[in-house]
Amino acid sequence: MNIADHHVEELQKMAQRIHKPAYLMNHHGRILYTSHSINTNPELFHVLRFFQNTTNHYFSMIHSKQSFSVFPVYIHEQACDYLVIPSFIHPHDQELHAAIEQAVNAMSIANIKQHLTKQSTQRARNEWFRRWMEGTISSGQDVARLAQMFGLDAKISYICIACQLDQPHHFTCLIEQQIVLDQVFDLLESTISHCPFPAFLFVKGDIGIFLIEETGNWAELSESIRSFLKQIQILIKQYVHRTISFGVSLTGCLISHLHEGYSEASDALQSGHLSSRSEYIQFYQAKDVSDLLKLIPRKDLTTFYELHLHPLYEQSQADPSLLHTLSVYLETHCHISETAKRLCVHRNTVIYRLEKCEELLRISLKDPNATLPLRLALRIQMYLSSHSN
Numbered sequence: 001m002n003i004a005d006h007h008v009e010e011l012q013k014m015a016q017r018i019h020k021p022a023y024l025m026n027h028h029g030r031i032l033y034t035s036h037s038i039n040t041n042p043e044l045f046h047v048l049r050f051f052q053n054t055t056n057h058y059f060s061m062i063h064s065k066q067s068f069s070v071f072p073v074y075i076h077e078q079a080c081d082y083l084v085i086p087s088f089i090h091p092h093d094q095e096l097h098a099a100i101e102q103a104v105n106a107m108s109i110a111n112i113k114q115h116l117t118k119q120s121t122q123r124a125r126n127e128w129f130r131r132w133m134e135g136t137i138s139s140g141q142d143v144a145r146l147a148q149m150f151g152l153d154a155k156i157s158y159i160c161i162a163c164q165l166d167q168p169h170h171f172t173c174l175i176e177q178q179i180v181l182d183q184v185f186d187l188l189e190s191t192i193s194h195c196p197f198p199a200f201l202f203v204k205g206d207i208g209i210f211l212i213e214e215t216g217n218w219a220e221l222s223e224s225i226r227s228f229l230k231q232i233q234i235l236i237k238q239y240v241h242r243t244i245s246f247g248v249s250l251t252g253c254l255i256s257h258l259h260e261g262y263s264e265a266s267d268a269l270q271s272g273h274l275s276s277r278s279e280y281i282q283f284y285q286a287k288d289v290s291d292l293l294k295l296i297p298r299k300d301l302t303t304f305y306e307l308h309l310h311p312l313y314e315q316s317q318a319d320p321s322l323l324h325t326l327s328v329y330l331e332t333h334c335h336i337s338e339t340a341k342r343l344c345v346h347r348n349t350v351i352y353r354l355e356k357c358e359e360l361l362r363i364s365l366k367d368p369n370a371t372l373p374l375r376l377a378l379r380i381q382m383y384l385s386s387h388s389n
Contacts, residue, residue: 011024022034025084154255246281330378
């Protein structure tokens with residue numbers, strides 16, 4: 001029996017014994033399971049923060065005149081869910097409390113067992129992810145195997161988002177820091193189901209990493225991501241009383257280049273910290289030509305490359321030296337002697353090949369307006385080759 005069925009069964013058994021409905025709520029205010037189909041009082045969510053500890057609570061709402069009895073159901077030492085009964089259970093009613101305590105103990109034991117198993121699985125999962133992002137795991141087969149284990153699709157590009165708590169203004173001990181981090185990562189995990197796109201969460205030290213599937217138009221996607229992250233910032237401030245910042249990669253990356261997305265997200269996060277900002281959402285800024293090329297659809301890059309180099313590319317099937325000579329010539333800033341030196345050929349050979357290139361491309365290599373598209377096309381060729389997947 002899975003934990004959901006177990007908890008529902010315990011709630012229903014207890015509800016029958018005490019003749020009252022009940023529901024299990026997590027410490028973020030989300031209802032997990034109910035014994036009956038019941039309407040919850042919206043006012044209850046506003047008082048959640050007042051009973052986030054390990055003692056029983058009894059209170060009434062002023063406006064609705066609704067009474068509640070709340071009993072903690074342990075997950076581990078620092079966290080618990082809450083069994084909520086929309087009725088006043090008198091502390092001295094031993095028969096009712098015995099039934100409630102039996103259900104609470106059964107659900108606590110199941111929670112603790114599940115938490116220990118989940119912790120062990122997450123530690124292993126996060127360790128494998130850390131090694132992947134740091135380049136320890138790089139072979140195509142190993143990466144594909146890891147991606148499959150994590151539930152990632154090799155054909156889908158993922159936006160990488162790195163997040164970290166902003167530094168507090170007061171000193172906190174290591175134990176307190178770890179408790180806060182556990183609360184934050186638990187809260188982040190609970191937000192995945194509310195993400196507008198399929199998402200995955202990993203943890204690397206004190207940094208959380210979201211992988212979000214790249215779908216649709218980038219402008220719309222980035223706006224949806226920004227809105228989602230702002231909601232997380234509000235939740236963290238409300239429940240943990242801390243602020244959190246985010247760094248977002250430039251575009252989505254296939255799993256074979258996911259480390260690049262992680263590097264961009266980390267760089268964006270770090271740039272915000274260096275500017276002494278807090279509670280920010282920083283998108284990675286393009287810094288070189290390769291970054292700019294990532295923003296252009298692959299089919300458009302291929303079209304541009306073929307438009308300017310296709311005649312030469314066809315010829316290079318028979319004589320590959322032409323394309324290579326042109327590439328080296330432009331790389332050496334159009335110096336014929338340096339080109340000949342690098343290719344280990346005679347200067348006249350270079351001149352002959354370049355004249356052949358001009359003939360096929362129908363341009364003059366002495367015209368800077370003509371060579372600029374060629375330089376860019378060759379750079380695109382390098383980019384497409386390195387991102388062949």
